[in-house]
Structures are given as C-alpha cells and as structure tokens.
Amino acid sequence: MQRFNLRQWGLISLSGIVLLGGVVASALNLGSSDSTLDRSTEVRVLPVKTTQVAPVESYSLTQTYTGEVTAARTSELGFERSGKLIWLAVDQGKRVMAGAAIAKLDTQNLETQRQRLLAQKAQEVAILQELQNGARTQVIAAAQAEVGELENQLELERIRRDRREYLYTEGAISAEQLDEVSFGQGALRDRLAAAQSRLDELQAGTRPERIAAQQAVIKQLDAEIADLDITIAKSTITAPFSGTVGERRVDEGTVVEAGQPVVRLVEGASPEVEIGVPAAVASQLEPGSQQQVQIGELTYQAAIASLKPEVNPTTRTRTVVLTLDPSTVRSVAPGQVARLQIQQTIPADGFWLPTTALVRGERGLWSCYVLAEADQPNADLKPNAYAVERRDVEVLHTEGDASGAGEALRVLVRGTIQPGDTVITDGTHRIVPGQLVQPIETQLSLQP
Secondary structure, eight states: OHHHHHHHHHHHHHHHHHHHHHHHHHHHHHHHHHHHHHHHTOOOOEEEEEEEOOEEEEEEEEEEEEEEEEOSOEEEEEOSSOEEEEEEOOOTTOEEOTTOEEEEEOOHHHHHHHHHHHHHHHHHHHHHHHHHHOOOHHHHHHHHHHHHHHHHHHHHHHHHHHHHHHHHHHTSSOHHHHHHHHHHHHHHHHHHHHHHHHHHHHHHOSOHHHHHHHHHHHHHHHHHHHHHHHHHHTTEEEOSSSEEEEEEOOOTTOEEOTTOEEEEEEEOSSOEEEEEEEHHHHTTOOTTOEEEEEETTEEEEEEEEEEEEEEOTTTOEEEEEEEEOGGGGGTOOTTOEEEEEEEEEEEEEEEEEEGGGOEEOGGGOEEEEEEEEOOSOOTTOOTTOEEEEEEEEEEEEEEEOTTTTOOEEEEEEEESOOTTOEEEOSOGGGOOTTOEEEEEEEESOOOO
16 A cells, blocks of 8 residues: 555656656747747848949940051152163162162163164254354355356357357358357256256255255254163162161162062151051041050050042051151161040940949840939838849940959949949849948049
C-alpha cells in the first residue's frame, strides 16, 4: 500500500514538471511573437545620392577626323623629249634650289643642226643686204654705156635706112635690101629698150616685195633656230622649286622616253595637312582660322588655307587644307597621319545625367529613378522620405572621360523626366519602384 502511494506521488511530480515547462514555453513564445510584431511595424528607408536635373537646349560634340601630311608641291620630273641620259647630279635626300640643273640628255645632234641653220641664215642675210644696198656704181655705169652704145648704133641704122630709101626710090636697090636695113633697125630698138630697162632697175634699186620675201626667209630660219634652242634647253631638267629629292628613278646611260619620271622632287617649304570632313562641318570652317592638329604624339597649331570645292565621291567628304608653321618641316614628313579635332554645337533638348543613374529597362531601353512623394501614411515614416518612381528615357549623347580612360561620365537623355526632378544617381541596383528612400546628398544640377 505504501509502494503504490510513492508511485502515484512520482507521477504527480512528473506531471507538474511538464506543466511548468509548458507554461514557461508559452511565455517565451509570447515574448518572441511580440518582438516580431514590433519589428514588422518599423519602415526601412534606404539612403541614396541624388541630383536635380535642369533642361539644356544643345550640347558640344568634339569629332576627330583623320588625314595625312602632304608636301605643298610634289613633282615627278622628266624630259619632254626622248634621249640618252648623260648626266644626273642629284641623289635621294639631296636638297636642291629652284633653277638648279638636275639632269641632262645628249644634245650633240641638236647642236649640229643648230650650226647648219646658223650658216644658212648667214647666207640669206648676205643676200638681203645685197638687195637692200642695190647695184654698185660700176654696174650702173656699164649699163649706161651699153644704152649709149645701142643708141648710137640705132642712130647709125636710121641714117643708113634713109639712104637706102633714097636709093630704093631711085631704083638703085631692091626692096629686099631696104627690108634688111629696116629689120636691123628694129632689132637694135629692142635691144636698146631692154638695156634701158636694166639700167632703170639698177638705178631704182631692188623692189620692196623681193626684200620682204628675203626677210621672210630669214625669219623662218630664226624660228627654226629658236625651236631648236628650246629643244636643247628642254634636254636639261631644272628644279621648278626648292625641295628635296625623294627618289631617283633612273641612272646615267639610260635611254628615257618623253614624260618618263627621272626624279621625284618634294618641296621643303611649309608642310600641309589634308583632312576630309563632312560637307556640313566644312561649311562652318573659315579659311585663316587656327586649328589644333595632332601628328604622332605632338599637337601643332595649323591655319586653314583652303577648302577644296568638290566632294569626294567615295568618302562623301570635303578636303580641308591646313598649313603648318615652316618650323615644323624638320619634325613632320609627308605621309604621316594627322588628326583634326573640331568642336560642334548640336541642338538637342534634354537633361544631363551621370551614367550611374541609368537603369537598363525592357527591350534594350533605359530608365532612371526619381523621387516622388510617399503616398502611404505611416506614423513611423522618417522625415524627408520619398518613394521611388521609374522614368523611361532615351540616350541622345554620351561623353567620355576627358583623361582618355574611355569611360563615359555623363549622358544626355530625354523622356518622361521633367525639369526639377530629383534623380537617384548611385546604388540603383539596390532599388525597386515604390521603395522608400531618403536623399543624403543632392547636387543642384549636372551642367557642362
């Protein structure tokens, strides 16, 4: 009977311990539930950096266009006639002055022709002088004597005819004998007229037409000699301008054809730069304006010399010709790559944003987050807390790091954002639309 009571007492004790544990566990669970309820009533506000956007109407764009350094003048020098090259005085890299002889052809046959023409001219000049001086006095005197003699003979024949006519009338001679005297008188009269004509010609001098004809012959010879002199002169190449021999293409002893390049001469004056730019950009450039041109690792000051009028049919650009300072002739060479940077003002309505404010949207579009008034009442809401709204934007232009790192610093956008909107600029990957945030640093605007 006693053993039963002890067992009963043990069961009662164990039941009490279990009941006490349940009470304690219930108390602990109740405390934990109250703590969770308290934490759920707290509102989490994320601190963010922001900027206030201001509208802009344009942006500056710096474009780089590539061209090359060219010599002001480059000539492939050759002869205007064919012949054997007998002298070449220059070599590659040698500097020559304007007018200096560079190469010569064999001219022996031309010199021989010239001597022949000179001799022929001397002969024709002597004839002209004789015509201009007229006949000598001795020749005129001889002609006068001949005329006088014929006149005397004619007078004698006249007397003889008178006598024969008398004898014929008296019947002393026949008619045939009278005719012989008459024929002789007529022949002397003709000879006298011819002699008198020659005397008149000698006394009057040479006719102007004959002198003019002889002068024309001499002028023709002068023209042939001048043409030959030009051909001889063209057998020597002279430098058309001061420069440096870029290449020597043939050597002495070579028979060259007319127009075949012998040497290439590059002018050593102020180098030029030719760069193709779009026609719209070219129309904004003023001849004489100063530009910065990069050649190699150095930047040079250049002046716009001219704009070529035609558009390149391949590149659809106009060529800008810039002149470098003469002092750059030792540091730059024709053929080097040159780069020209031109700053343009592009009209565009939009807002500048840092690249960190962009959020990738759907279908490859972009968005940004702006602050909006929180519309849910909450007693525990912190002051200056805002709700996040998503705004779709279109990127118009990006600007990279001026240091050359290639990273974009800011973008020009347009879209659903409005002037004065406050845009979140940092930590956009932690934010979703509708989330409560609090600005901790706000820039007034992001201007150039």
